[in-house]
Amino acid sequence: MSDSDKSVVSRLRKLIGEGFYPPGERIGEVAVAEQLGVSRTPVRLAFRTLEQEGLLQRAGKRGFMVREFTEADVLCAVEVRGVLEGLAARRLAEQGLSPALAEELTVWIQKGRELLAKGYLEERDVDVWSELNRRFHETIVGSAGSPVIGDAIARNNHLPFAAADSIVIDSEALDREYRKLQLAQTQHELVFQALRHGEGARAEMLMREHAFIGLRYGELWGLG
Template identity: 80%
Template sequence: MSSSGGDSVISRLRKLISDGEYQPGDRIGEVRVAQQLGVSRTPVRLAFRTLEQEGLLERAGKRGFRVREFSAADVLCAVEVRGVLEGLAVRRLAERGLDDSLDELLSFWIQKGRELLAKGHLEEVDVGRWGDINHSFHEALVAAAGSPVIGDAIARNNHLPFAAADSIIIDTEALDREYRKLLQAQLQHELVLQALRCGEGARAEMLMREHAFIGLRYVDLLGMEPVSLSGTDE
């Protein structure tokens, strides 16, 4: 019994790491994790291999693993990687043409975004809803790119902390500023769809690349604290 459902060890361990329970650079042992999660060593060993492939862990010498540390530069780089990959996806999409059903789907999520932002300000509950809308839009784009390869590459990249498209840091203290950010994101979504409809592959690609930065650079511009991962207390 217990809540040991299959891959739940992986996600629980991932959460432990991102919560800072295991510090970046720390050696991470099978026995301790197994005890902490209340499971045997076997699923932990399996999870370690998976998380190593995901990039959250790295081999510590010949023996064991350690939690990988990511600098702010790494996070920026991961965001750029997502940008070029999603850019590739939309360029291919523009080149092969946008079919009606996908146009409809994208329009649907754009309409949802419009409705969410229509009231002119942002409330705290809207944050999660925007996350869903944004995720669905991106997912639809990537899924339609013609091959699962791009989606896989993006998915693997998204395992890195703060790299995923839906990991925009929302400062609930400054919903006003966040609202302007989401307005910008929404505009970029609409521009991408516009470019796709016109078959403008290069433009769509560049828009998507720029769009990736919205969670990072735009934050800096607005004077917020840049993301830092390693060893910061909250």
């Protein structure tokens, strides 16, 4: 995929995510091509990719439309990520953590501890957390013995709201987000504990529950 081809896909992803193209409405190749300043060819290629990613949908016999997502779809996508990451964690626990892998995970756990040690959250901490969180999840999924699980998660994460790093939403209320990240950190540590002890079922369930943190945990403290 060339740079500009990639950029057409990702630019479209962004535009769709931002709601620039109204869900449910037909989206024409020529219109998009003109807006992005390219010819129809890369747009046609990008549409096929986005269709597979689930962001676009065939509109009858003619062209594509932006897919619309309901509340239920969001919940479902989060659950899907949960069971898949849970599967990865269980497999990892069953096959046993290698010393190198334990080391790697310890790094991200430790960075999380340090980030939260000072007792409150700053603006720039958000990106740091986002990064270490991503790495922690990536490491587990990437070590589950086959790229198949990671692929399935990656495809699911193309639904913009489903990705693991879409936890922190409200960077205005950092004091309230702090509690959320603290809980996320604890869950990371518990998962790591279960992995180290080969507790497959426990690792799986912890990971599944952990997926919900961006979704429902706000309600606990009246943030929902």
